[in-house]
Amino acid sequence: MTIKRGVSFYSYQQEQFFRRMNWKDMMRELHDNLHCDGVEIINEATIPNYPFPSQEFIYDWRNELAKYNLKAVTKDIYLDVHQFRDHVMNYREAAERLMYDIKIAADMGFENVRCLCMVPIEVIEMALDTAVKYNVRIGKEIHAPYPIKYDPSREGGRMVAEIIDFVDRTGTKHVGLVPDMGIFQIAPPRVNVEYQLRNMDDLKLRDFIEKNMNEMDGKELAAAIDKEFPDMDSMQKRFLGMFTRGPAAQPEDILEIIPYIISIHGKFYEMTEIPGKPGQYEDVSIDYENVIKYLKQGGYNGYINSEYEGQRSQQDRGIENLADEVEEVRRHHEMLARLIGE
Amino acid sequence: MFDSFLIREDSLENVYDENGKAVGFKFAVRIADYRGAFLSLHNGYYIECDGVEYPRELQKFEVNGKPPRTFEEIKKCVWEHWDFDDEAYVYVEKEGGLEPGKHRIGLQQSVLSQYGYMPWDEDWVKNPPVPGQGAGAGKTRRICYYDLELI
Numbered sequence: 001m002t003i004k005r006g007v008s009f010y011s012y013q014q015e016q017f018f019r020r021m022n023w024k025d026m027m028r029e030l031h032d033n034l035h036c037d038g039v040e041i042i043n044e045a046t047i048p049n050y051p052f053p054s055q056e057f058i059y060d061w062r063n064e065l066a067k068y069n070l071k072a073v074t075k076d077i078y079l080d081v082h083q084f085r086d087h088v089m090n091y092r093e094a095a096e097r098l099m100y101d102i103k104i105a106a107d108m109g110f111e112n113v114r115c116l117c118m119v120p121i122e123v124i125e126m127a128l129d130t131a132v133k134y135n136v137r138i139g140k141e142i143h144a145p146y147p148i149k150y151d152p153s154r155e156g157g158r159m160v161a162e163i164i165d166f167v168d169r170t171g172t173k174h175v176g177l178v179p180d181m182g183i184f185q186i187a188p189p190r191v192n193v194e195y196q197l198r199n200m201d202d203l204k205l206r207d208f209i210e211k212n213m214n215e216m217d218g219k220e221l222a223a224a225i226d227k228e229f230p231d232m233d234s235m236q237k238r239f240l241g242m243f244t245r246g247p248a249a250q251p252e253d254i255l256e257i258i259p260y261i262i263s264i265h266g267k268f269y270e271m272t273e274i275p276g277k278p279g280q281y282e283d284v285s286i287d288y289e290n291v292i293k294y295l296k297q298g299g300y301n302g303y304i305n306s307e308y309e310g311q312r313s314q315q316d317r318g319i320e321n322l323a324d325e326v327e328e329v330r331r332h333h334e335m336l337a338r339l340i341g342e
Numbered sequence: 343m344f345d346s347f348l349i350r351e352d353s354l355e356n357v358y359d360e361n362g363k364a365v366g367f368k369f370a371v372r373i374a375d376y377r378g379a380f381l382s383l384h385n386g387y388y389i390e391c392d393g394v395e396y397p398r399e400l401q402k403f404e405v406n407g408k409p410p411r412t413f414e415e416i417k418k419c420v421w422e423h424w425d426f427d428d429e430a431y432v433y434v435e436k437e438g439g440l441e442p443g444k445h446r447i448g449l450q451q452s453v454l455s456q457y458g459y460m461p462w463d464e465d466w467v468k469n470p471p472v473p474g475q476g477a478g479a480g481k482t483r484r485i486c487y488y489d490l491e492l493i
Contacts, residue, residue: 013376016427017344044377045426081463082454083380085417085470088463118458199484312376312481316345 001301003292003340006030006038006073008265009046011308011329014315014322016045021326024064029326031068034333038073039065040114040263040305043101047108051100058107065109072109073303074139074178074263077101079119094119095126098138102127106134112262114139114178117146121162124175131174139178139262144185145245148253164260177257180265180307181286183248189269189285191323195313205229218246251290258298269310271331280338281331292339306332343481348374348449350429354490356439364439367391368404368431369490374451374480378426381405381419383454388474388485389434390448396434398473405430442492448485452478 007030015021021029023046030036047053065072079097081089089097098115105113115124115138124138131138140163142148146156160177167175193213200206208228212221225232268288271281282288292304311323353370373379386398402410405424410433424430452473454466471477474485 010376013426014344017347017372019427042377044379044423048425048427050378050423050425051421078377078455079458080380080383080455081459082383082456082466084420085382086467088459088467116457120459201484312343315343315347316482316486318346 001299002342003295003300003336004038004303005034005036005333005336005340006040006071006263006303006305007034007036007329007333008040008042008074008076008305008307010040010042010076011306012325013042013045014311015325023061027064027068027070029329030070033330036333037068037070038263038303038305039070040074040076040265040303040307042076043104044078047104051104053104053107061108072111073305074112074114075101075105075108075110076114077105079116079123091120091123092126094123098123098127099130102130102134102136102138105136110136112137112139112178114141114262114265117141117143117156117159121166125166128170128172128174132172135174137174137176137262139176141265142177142179142183142249144180144182144248145241146183146248148179148183148249148257160257164257167260176260176262178262178265179249179254179257180267181288181291181304182265182267184251184287184291185285186247186287187285189283189310189313191270191310191313195316199316202229205232247287251287251294254291254294255298258295258300261300261302263302264295264304266304266306266332266336268306268308268328268332269313271328271335279334281335283332283335288335289339292336296340304336306336308332343374343376344372345482345486348372348451348486349447349488349490351488351490352493353431354440354445354447354492356492357433358439365437366400366433366435367440367492368433369447370429371432371449371451372429373424373426373453374482375453375455376426377455378424378428379453379455381422381424382417383478384413384416384424385452385454385470385478386413386473387432387452388448388450388472389432390485391434391436391440392445396436400435402433402435403430404433440492444489444491447488447490449488450474450476450479450482450485453480454478 009026150161151157268283274280274282308328314323350370356364357366359365389396404410476483
């Protein structure tokens with residue numbers, strides 16, 4: 001048993017937007033070129049007429065999985081608390097949404113749903129019987145800036161412990177965690193930095209960051225910005241978090257949660273050739289090498305599903321500057337297969 | 343997201359009433375996020391054309407093969423969905439429509455989708471954000487500009 005490779009169709013969002021690939025084309029790419037079998041989707045991107053998919057779509061979906069011998073691993077679901085607009089959705093209503101999404105997942109053959117970091121544990125608890133009945137696991141995402149280690153002083157610093165306590169207390173096999181590789185981000189991705197700098201209204205701030213970002217680490221840069229621009233609004237500061245925030249978790253932290261992992265989001269931004277190693281690729285902003293080392297050491301044998309996100313930082317210019325999602329994912333799988341040791 | 347591509351380049355045209363009088367203009371849009379949304383979450387647009395702002399009250403939205411609806415009507419469509427794949431039309435009321443030729447449109451979409459409960463939730467029920475301030479604008483906070491030719 002070893003780590004398995006898959007792709008979240010999120011990676012091909014731009015191809016889908018421009019109508020160059022649909023979900024069937026994506027499945028064919030997995031089978032023919034990536035030689036992997038794990039499928040992950042965003043429910044509201046892939047399912048036509050969500051939340052009421054037709055029987056025809058369900059059958060077509062399952063048939064296509066069968067055609068290529070693919071596995072429906074995880075379906076990513078959401079919690080839009082403003083759906084009804086005249087009131088904020090309460091926890092019981094949120095649980096209804098979750099239960100309904102679990103049923104759709106089961107219809108489509110998915111083993112898991114990924115729910116968001118901020119879904120309250122009470123909502124998950126209310127949906128647990130449904131998850132058991134349909135044998136679909138609920139995986140809560142660990143997304144940056146949430147850490148793995150318990151740290152009540154940090155945003156989301158109790159979340160992982162809360163899930164682990166819940167699983168241990170109830171003994172359920174139907175709740176767990178979906179770590180996103182973005183928590184192991186060790187440097188701001190080049191494409192995101194360039195996008196932010198291109199689109200920054202405050203030109204003085206832009207020049208200041210450009211001048212100092214290579215000489216200072218995140219903490220130093222944050223302090224320097226605070227000193228130089230004391231009146232900046234909090235929203236602007238949040239965007240600057242990209243330059244100033246360190247990794248949310250350390251690679252070895254993953255060892256603490258391996259039995260609770262449902263699947264992993266293989267977040268990445270840009271695959272570049274490793275100097276001196278033609279045909280081998282890396283994302284210099286995320287520490288895949290060490291995380292996969294610890295996953296192997298801890299005996300993880302579930303899926304890492306590629307989640308390419310760099311394209312969206314390159315959509316503010318002309319069509320000639322768009323990223324090549326298909327090529328990026330192929331490079332990501334070169335790296336995954338090599339680090340997993342296939 | 344999709345900053346340069348939210349409006350279809352060749353889609354700007356005038357809208358006429360039954361007497362053939364121009365009463366506004368329309369253009370085709372896509373959703374500014376990586377997923378579709380319940381239609382009720384769609385909270386309108388910040389729109390400026392040639393420097394003039396057209397608030398939400400002057401806008402209608404045409405999607406799912408139904409006639410254009412105001413954003414007060416859209417708000418009630420709690421089980422209808424705007425799919426990620428689908429193009430929609432934004433209608434803007436403007437007496438006389440636009441002159442033929444080039445026009446510069448500034449746009450920001452506001453869809454109140456989010457990732458769970460937020461501190462401003464109750465306030466958004468009572469006072470939905472006015473589009474253009476970044477609220478509900480997906481991952482793009484700035485106004486995006488498009489130079490379009492009226493056909």
